[in-house]
């Protein structure tokens with residue numbers, strides 16, 4: 001059983017919920033866990049004790065307030081045939097009240113699909129449709145049960161919730177050195193966790209550095225560790241080959257067998273944007289889901305990049321572990337939805353409704369494939385242009401085969417100096433990362449722009465590097 005979390009009395013109860021107030025006895029120093037958190041933790045202790053160990057103190061404390069306002073509202077929805085005075089919205093003519101000046105911007109959605117609150121877990125029909133999509137795209141799940149995806153405010157909130165659930169101050173997360181900078185802000189700055197890195201590519205820049213990854217796991221043998229995997233990778237645009245993907249899975253299984261307790265986060269933000277037949281096109285979540293009792297697999301994915309709806313803010317968090325039971329998944333879903341409830345209450349209804357309708361639209365997949373083909377063509381042109389022999393004095397090219405980006409390793413000067421020169425003298429924007437990495441988002445360049453961007457980058461490097 002988990003040790004009792006220390007919480008302030010104001011955190012322990014929902015004061016507006018008298019039924020929960022009765023069951024919690026706060027003291028001056030500590031407060032008992034809410035009984036719903038106790039029940040969720042007990043379910044984990046019984047069926048998957050490692051998952052309980054992996055939870056942060058906040059993760060152990062969290063629960064979904066299933067006996068509060070939300071439950072009373074749900075009960076009334078079923079039984080209040082005369083009048084329903086439970087919901088916190090205004091209604092008129094049997095639909096959410098709304099203004100014509102707002103409504104004129106929507107077509108094809110009913111008022112209830114726009115203005116109503118969504119559940120904190122997300123719309124059930126959307127969660128089911130997304131799970132069906134995950135299963136179809138991940139044959140290696142092979143029927144292994146997972147949680148139902150919980151809807152998040154896109155992948156950023158999914159990652160942030162992973163931190164809330166599994167990272168205490170001082171806890172370690174392992175990532176490749178090439179990573180999205182928001183991991184630092186969310187897990188280090190916000191939560192006080194530490195991110196350690198291993199080199200993403202091998203020395204010759206031929207592919208994923210499985211030696212460094214395996215060694216990083218071995219150095220942490222027997223410990224609790226959150227491992228972040230992001231393929232296609234931001235910023236490099238690299239997805240492991242099928243052989244590399246197998247080696248990554250095997251290294252994680254070996255670490256779990258050796259006693260490490262792992263939360264493996266598959267950040268699948270750019271899933272589906274694969275441009276090379278050698279890429280592993282399945283999320284590693286599929287194989288990790290049933291890998292080992294010491295390994296909790298967490299899939300962070302969503303519509304943002306995959307479906308080209310960045311501003312709609314619809315993402316998902318899904319859990320799986322070997323021998324995971326419905327009670328384990330319910331506990332994790334409840335804790336996640338409780339955190340959503342406590343922070344943003346629920347995710348935008350119009351975004352969820354639109355993504356659901358799109359997923360169910362027979363034309364959707366073909367339309368998505370068309371856009372991926374546009375990106376593939378840009379990636380191909382980029383691959384040729386950035387490797388022109390006349391640029392070899394200016395940079396090395398990190399391998400790329402997927403996603404939105406590629407990365408140059410600038411020679412002889414700092415990437416930031418090149419970025420500034422590129423912007424000031426050539427009007428070309430790029431992102432400098434670390435000392436030498438310059439990230440180019442070919443996803444937002446036309447085919448015609450690509451050659452000139454690399455020509456300008458080479459001119460900029462030559463202009464600013466010491467003679």
Ligand SMILES: Cc1ncc(COP(=O)(O)O)c(C=O)c1O
Nearest residue numbers: 154155156180230234267269304
């Ligand atoms: C690797 C990675 N993960 C997650 C995200 C977050 O995406 P979202 O816009 O869905 O929050 C991004 C966005 O740039 C990303 O690059």
